[in-house]
Amino acid sequence: SQTIHQWPATLVQPVGSPLSLECTVEGTSNPNLYWYRQAAGRGLQLLFYSVGIGQISSEVPQNLSASRPQDRQFILSSKKLLLSDSGFYLCAWSVKAVDTIYFGEGSWLTVV
Amino acid sequence: DQQVKQNSPSLSVQEGRISILNCDYTNSMFDYFLWYKKYPAEGPTFLISISSIKDKNEDGRFTVFLNKSAKHLSLHIVPSQPGDSAVYFCAASEYQGGKLIFGQGTELSVKP
Numbered sequence A: 001s002q003t004i005h006q007w008p009a010t011l012v013q014p015v016g017s018p019l020s021l022e023c024t025v026e027g028t029s030n031p032n033l034y035w036y037r038q039a040a041g042r043g044l045q046l047l048f049y050s051v052g053i054g055q056i057s058s059e060v061p062q063n064l065s066a067s068r069p070q071d072r073q074f075i076l077s078s079k080k081l082l083l084s085d086s087g088f089y090l091c092a093w094s095v096k097a098v099d100t101i102y103f104g105e106g107s108w109l110t111v112v
Numbered sequence B: 001d002q003q004v005k006q007n008s009p010s011l012s013v014q015e016g017r018i019s020i021l022n023c024d025y026t027n028s029m030f031d032y033f034l035w036y037k038k039y040p041a042e043g044p045t046f047l048i049s050i051s052s053i054k055d056k057n058e059d060g061r062f063t064v065f066l067n068k069s070a071k072h073l074s075l076h077i078v079p080s081q082p083g084d085s086a087v088y089f090c091a092a093s094e095y096q097g098g099k100l101i102f103g104q105g106t107e108l109s110v111k112p
Helices: none
Strands: A003-007 A010-013 A019-026 A032-038 A044-052 A055-058 A065-070 A073-078 A087-094 A107-111 B010-014 B019-025 B032-038 B045-051 B056-059 B062-067 B072-077 B086-093 B106-111
Touching (some): A003 A087, A019 A087, A044 A073, A055 A065, B019 B032, B019 B086, B032 B062, B045 B062, B045 B072
Parallel strands (some): B010 B106
Antiparallel strands (some): A003 A019, A044 A055, B032 B045, B056 B062
16 A cells, blocks of 8 residues: 655744755655645645656745655755744545545644 | 635524525636535535536535526535634536545534
8 A cells, every 4th residue: 555754744944944854655656745844824825846857847836845865755944944834734646537635644843 | 816706705604594605706717516515724625515507406414506607606504513613625626536626615614
């Protein structure tokens, strides 16, 4: 069966520090991969979308970047965090040509 | 531009009654619609979906209705149970396997 893992689960980072959130999917190959963010009082916002290794689509201009160095690995990064980057970050995957998307457990980021 | 909108941030229902959660969209290219349920500090889990060739899909206590002409979908939960208390997100995509655009979510509270 397929599983998705993302880490760390929680982190508190100072403003201006770097960020790296990692996500891996097991049990499937060539998935679509996603990074979403849920900010306080807001819905799920799509940040990045990837259909293959090295192929990243950015949905909103922001302080973050994403990379897909391997087929089932998706990394969310920032060189310098802002207070507004605080939120709940979710990695997700889907099988191509299937509509259902499956989410990881999420990572709580608090920028102080 | 919010392509998927859930205009009710919260809904309170008595146990055993029907819960109706609504969702509107603006992009006429959307062809697949899904509902997700999210508990605090967890990733969303898939609930039910519907494609544009149908106007109704039922799964146990959950039924999703789609009105393409009105660009409106709704989720009915009958009978509502306290364990249904969660945030519900509707989502849409233009094709199977395409990126999902989420609404802001509606927090459902089912009272005993």
